[in-house]
Amino acid sequence: MPEVFTILSDLDGVQAPTHEPVMIETARRLATRNYNCPIQYSDLTSWHTIYRTSLAMTQDREFTQWVNQSWFDPNILIQSRPYTGALLALRTMNNIKGGIVEVHTVTSRIPALKESTLVWQQKHAPWHMPNRLHLRSEQEVDGGLTGDQFKANAARNLRANVFFEDNPDTWKCLVEAGIPTVLIAQPWNFTQEELDPYRCVNSFASFIIPSLVLLRNWCHSKKA
Numbered sequence: 618m619p620e621v622f623t624i625l626s627d628l629d630g631v632q633a634p635t636h637e638p639v640m641i642e643t644a645r646r647l648a649t650r651n652y653n654c655p656i657q658y659s660d661l662t663s664w665h666t667i668y669r670t671s672l673a674m675t676q677d678r679e680f681t682q683w684v685n686q687s688w689f690d691p692n693i694l695i696q697s698r699p700y701t702g703a704l705l706a707l708r709t710m711n712n713i714k715g716g717i718v719e720v721h722t723v724t725s726r727i728p729a730l731k732e733s734t735l736v737w738q739q740k741h742a743p744w745h746m747p748n749r750l751h752l753r754s755e756q757e758v759d760g761g762l763t764g765d766q767f768k769a770n771a772a773r774n775l776r777a778n779v780f781f782e783d784n785p786d787t788w789k790c791l792v793e794a795g796i797p798t799v800l801i802a803q804p805w806n807f808t809q810e811e812l813d814p815y816r817c818v819n820s821f822a823s824f825i826i827p828s829l830v831l832l833r834n835w836c837h838s839k840k841a
């Protein structure tokens with residue numbers, strides 16, 4: 618068995634701008650109360666921005682709860698478009714000549730979202746093998762395993778060579794676990810300057826050419 622180069626990728630914020638359907642739903646709901654939603658992509662300096670802004674506008678905590686629920690609603694998340702460049706980069710790395718590179722998706726989405734996530738992935742990334750999509754089990758969630766802990770465990774178990782992640786807290790957790798992790802640029806991770814050297818500043822797609830050169834060299838060295 619040849620050694621495998623294992624690439625792990627988060628989904629939300631890396632493969633898909635999941636905040637977009639949540640923002641669309643936010644604008645729709647706020648419009649029912651005659652509010653114009655002012656939130657722009659660049660305002661999203663935290664995952665809580667949409668909730669906090671909506672609450673500040675409506676002053677209605679009960680009404681605004683649906684923002685938090687939106688992040689767990691399969692009917693909303695499945696509407697997200699993919700980041701085409703990111704999926705192309707992952708597919709190109711996965712299909713590198715020789716077949717000794719594996720791409721896995723590791724997400725902290727809750728187990729109830731597994732079915733809809735599989736459907737989304739089959740639609741937008743049919744090359745992605747269903748058994749390489751990893752979410753927490755019901756038992757793990759009930760046992761208190763956090764998304765960050767789950768990702769670190771998965772990275773160790775799958776012997777990840779690299780992880781692509783957008784959440785700065787998750788990035789720290791993975792790096793502390795010894796996993797080389799590329800922070801994909803998003804407004805919610807630009808607030809921490811100390812992370813600047815570890816961020817893929819341009820698009821994910823810009824990462825692909827140097828990555829392929831490294832991967833081809835790695836594959837060649839393992840076959841030599």
Ligand SMILES: [Mg+2]
Binds near residue numbers: 627629630782783784
């Ligand atoms: Mg993410």
